[in-house]
Amino acid sequence: xxxxxxxxxxxTKRFGYTIAASKVDLTLDQGKFLVxxxxxxxxxxTLLRLIAGFETPDAGAxxxxxxxxxxxxxxxxxxxxxxxxxxxxxxxxxxxxxxxNIAYGLPKGEDRERRVSEVLKLVGLVGLEGRMPxxxxxxxxxxxxxxxxxxxxxxxxxxxxxxxxxxxxxxxAVRDEVKSILGEAGATAVFVTHDQEEAFxxxxxxxxxxxxxxxxxxxxxxxxxxxxxxxxATFVGQADFLPGKVVDSAIQTEIGPLPARDLNPGAxxxxxxxxxxxxxxxxxxxxxxxxxxxxxxxxNLYCIKLLSGRRIHSHQPARAVYETxxxxxxxxxxxxxxxxxxxxxxxxxxxAEPT
Amino acid sequence: MATVDLRxxxxxxxxxxxxxxxxxxxxxxxxxxxxxAVGVSLVMLLxxxxxxxxxxxxxxxxxxxxxxxxxxxxAAQTFGLAVTVTAGAVLIAVPLAWLTVRTDLPxxxxxxxxISLPLVIPSYVGGLxxxxxxxxxxxxxxxxxxxFGIERLPEIYGFSGAAIxxxxxxxxxxxxxxxxxxxxxxxxxxxxxxxxxxxxWKTFREVTLPQAQPSIAAGALLVALYxxxxxxxxxxxxxxxxxxxxxxxxxxxxxRTLASAFALVLVLVSLIVLLIEMRSRGRAMYYRVGVGSxxxxxxxxxxxxxxxxxxVVFCGLVVAMSLGMPxxxxxxxxxxxxxxxxxxxxxxxxxxxxxxxAGLGAVVSVLxxxxxxxxxxxxxxxxxxxxERIIYSAFALPGIVIALALxxxxxxxxxxxxxxxxxxxxxxxxxxxxxAVGALRASLLAVSPNVEEAARSLGRTPLQxxxxxxxxxxxxxxxxxxxxxxxxxxxxxxxxxxxxxIGFKTLATATWSYASGGFFAEAAAPALLLILVAAFPMAxxxxxxxxxxx
Numbered sequence: 069x070x071x072x073x074x075x076x077x078x079x080t081k082r083f084g085y086t087i088a089a090s091k092v093d094l095t096l097d098q099g100k101f102l103v104x105x106x107x108x109x110x111x112x113x114t115l116l117r118l119i120a121g122f123e124t125p126d127a128g129a130x131x132x133x134x135x136x137x138x139x140x141x142x143x144x145x146x147x148x149x150x151x152x153x154x155x156x157x158x159x160x161x162x163x164x165x166x167x168x169n170i171a172y173g174l175p176k177g178e179d180r181e182r183r184v185s186e187v188l189k190l191v192g193l194v195g196l197e198g199r200m201p202x203x204x205x206x207x208x209x210x211x212x213x214x215x216x217x218x219x220x221x222x223x224x225x226x227x228x229x230x231x232x233x234x235x236x237x238x239x240x241a242v243r244d245e246v247k248s249i250l251g252e253a254g255a256t257a258v259f260v261t262h263d264q265e266e267a268f269x270x271x272x273x274x275x276x277x278x279x280x281x282x283x284x285x286x287x288x289x290x291x292x293x294x295x296x297x298x299x300x301a302t303f304v305g306q307a308d309f310l311p312g313k314v315v316d317s318a319i320q321t322e323i324g325p326l327p328a329r330d331l332n333p334g335a336x337x338x339x340x341x342x343x344x345x346x347x348x349x350x351x352x353x354x355x356x357x358x359x360x361x362x363x364x365x366x367x368n369l370y371c372i373k374l375l376s377g378r379r380i381h382s383h384q385p386a387r388a389v390y391e392t393x394x395x396x397x398x399x400x401x402x403x404x405x406x407x408x409x410x411x412x413x414x415x416x417x418x419x420a421e422p423t
Numbered sequence: 424m425a426t427v428d429l430r431x432x433x434x435x436x437x438x439x440x441x442x443x444x445x446x447x448x449x450x451x452x453x454x455x456x457x458x459x460a461v462g463v464s465l466v467m468l469l470x471x472x473x474x475x476x477x478x479x480x481x482x483x484x485x486x487x488x489x490x491x492x493x494x495x496x497x498a499a500q501t502f503g504l505a506v507t508v509t510a511g512a513v514l515i516a517v518p519l520a521w522l523t524v525r526t527d528l529p530x531x532x533x534x535x536x537x538i539s540l541p542l543v544i545p546s547y548v549g550g551l552x553x554x555x556x557x558x559x560x561x562x563x564x565x566x567x568x569x570x571f572g573i574e575r576l577p578e579i580y581g582f583s584g585a586a587i588x589x590x591x592x593x594x595x596x597x598x599x600x601x602x603x604x605x606x607x608x609x610x611x612x613x614x615x616x617x618x619x620x621x622x623x624w625k626t627f628r629e630v631t632l633p634q635a636q637p638s639i640a641a642g643a644l645l646v647a648l649y650x651x652x653x654x655x656x657x658x659x660x661x662x663x664x665x666x667x668x669x670x671x672x673x674x675x676x677x678x679r680t681l682a683s684a685f686a687l688v689l690v691l692v693s694l695i696v697l698l699i700e701m702r703s704r705g706r707a708m709y710y711r712v713g714v715g716s717x718x719x720x721x722x723x724x725x726x727x728x729x730x731x732x733x734x735v736v737f738c739g740l741v742v743a744m745s746l747g748m749p750x751x752x753x754x755x756x757x758x759x760x761x762x763x764x765x766x767x768x769x770x771x772x773x774x775x776x777x778x779x780x781a782g783l784g785a786v787v788s789v790l791x792x793x794x795x796x797x798x799x800x801x802x803x804x805x806x807x808x809x810x811e812r813i814i815y816s817a818f819a820l821p822g823i824v825i826a827l828a829l830x831x832x833x834x835x836x837x838x839x840x841x842x843x844x845x846x847x848x849x850x851x852x853x854x855x856x857x858x859a860v861g862a863l864r865a866s867l868l869a870v871s872p873n874v875e876e877a878a879r880s881l882g883r884t885p886l887q888x889x890x891x892x893x894x895x896x897x898x899x900x901x902x903x904x905x906x907x908x909x910x911x912x913x914x915x916x917x918x919x920x921x922x923x924x925i926g927f928k929t930l931a932t933a934t935w936s937y938a939s940g941g942f943f944a945e946a947a948a949p950a951l952l953l954i955l956v957a958a959f960p961m962a963x964x965x966x967x968x969x970x971x972x973x
Contacts, residue, residue, distance in 0.1 A: 173883075
């Protein structure tokens, strides 16, 4: 069994009336990457700062590498937590050069210089030792901040929105590079981001957070295909919800009956529909009409308006081009339907027959 | 300049207690911070608290004293002077600011420097210059008496003399603030206005001026407070305002109840001005949308065309009155003094004393400001908000009031430090701590707390972080704040006059005592030296602010 790098138990933190962390339970194995994903203000940065020791929880406990760093009667200050931190704006020391920045967290001794050049090599910036932070590009500052955090070989490295300050054109490349640097260093990392794509690209595990609460912790694939609630479903990708009612062994919907398994007969449901699972075929008396098409290079995104007015999105190959206004039939191809209890009974009423 | 502090003040005081809602409940500030900060605040409260106790101790008769017509007359005169001087300073400074920032005035950079220079001339030196030039036995009268036999000139003493002097030497406060405000305005707004068909006058009136208004108001507030607290000019020009009345009352009688009652009323009036200004500020927010780039954009220059020469004459007239006249008049009297056999030996000791006292004041103020500024910036909360208010309210405390309170306090409760440098430095601390805190606070705000946190997570304790990261980063702010306090302490008159140890003469007190005795020739040397010494830190501040902008 691999050792735990981080364990949070019932961690709670309030600022005035806002709850930034509400009974957060979380574990992370050594060498894994966890991404805290959520809308801004959901408390993900606070959780990071609680782990780093810059905030104190109102309740709960946190362990790092099996040692309790905060809990009942225990508070280990940040400088003794063996946690590296990379800030959104990098927070390089403006009065120190690159080598001095990286050496800052290293004990005095001859090993110091060796370690500085070692991590500089790791981040691919050998030769910049004498530069001052303001003489570096954004991407370079980013990597120096990473090198500085990695230099003392921390048990865990925390990165707060590390790519949000970079030019969008280079963000992807820097992200992949940071991931491989961290992988090479064998680090355990916690990222904070509000960008779902970034989360999927980086994470072994994603924790989706809302209003201080962790909604779901899972691999990116599990999150996308098996979200536990509507919020998670919509936050990790485009999602439409199709209302239906369980009748016999099928869910009756306005696009026709869909197979139902283990569902209570008579229940009103909303079915999660991802654009990738929606097939469309032109048909004169089809169930919907194309409202718009957005060409995205590698694919087309179609929006189809059903007779009820509800809209469903569909991804189609780049060359599958249909006119706006075309009547289409819809098929949903998925190995398993994800359903949520209906939000509103009346809205979920199903027309008996598509007219 | 001190304007920075006041703009800071406007921003802070209206915030509800406990901060802006993002205030964190923790972490609590360590005792090394809040204990000295609370201590400093108590010292700041001392003068006012003592005055209050002292006055109320005299019982209901104080009310009778205060309700006399004499008091009301003083209040009316003081307030009238403040209003007149403020209006005059705005009327001179706003056109000057606009000319030097927004137009193609010939040599506008040079004018910009020249018109800001009167700031280094303490207003009581200005008062001395007015009397020496235009008063009885002054230069003008002497020049006119032989050829024309003119023995009397229009009276220089009284309201108009005091008002003109104060306007001439305080308008730079409005000027600097208005210039900064005009420079901050996004030129795109004026261009938009013009492209929507508005004339340049309409654009100035409806777009430019409303946006510059908060900074003009900040400068005007400074002038109003300065006038209320001014002691030197009104004393030399014999205009009965509160500060002069307080001083005369203090000197004339052993019963100091009336003096302290007057002082309390003066503080009240100052606080009212402070409140008026802040209320007028609170309504509108002025944003400049778009990040960076803005300052690099060249402002559109208004073409003056045939108004160029009237504009130059206007600038020239202001410079001649507020800069040329003092330098010429003082030089003339200095030469006469030398001709009479004097030498510079006699100002050497006062000069050294000035540097010594101002240096002590600067060092003590900055040392006291460090824990306060860190507490305010890094640990916002109820305690910080209260301390902040206590410290900034010192802006409404005229020097003569602080001095008077400390005299009473020293004579009655602290005879150990009475008539020693300790009490004098204490007065400097109360007067100038807000400036030091303002400078430190600005430089601390520029240091992201993340930088300190990064240092913590790299294994350093809070003290090590303070030493290895924070201190080097805020060092320029410390030097700036110290210089600012040094400069203003150097010019300080009332507290130095009342609290100096016996026989301790500074340039300021020497200038004042010669001037008030009518010995213009003897006053010239210390006055000129004072201007000269004050000019050095001023040049330094100028360079510092330039660098801060780029």
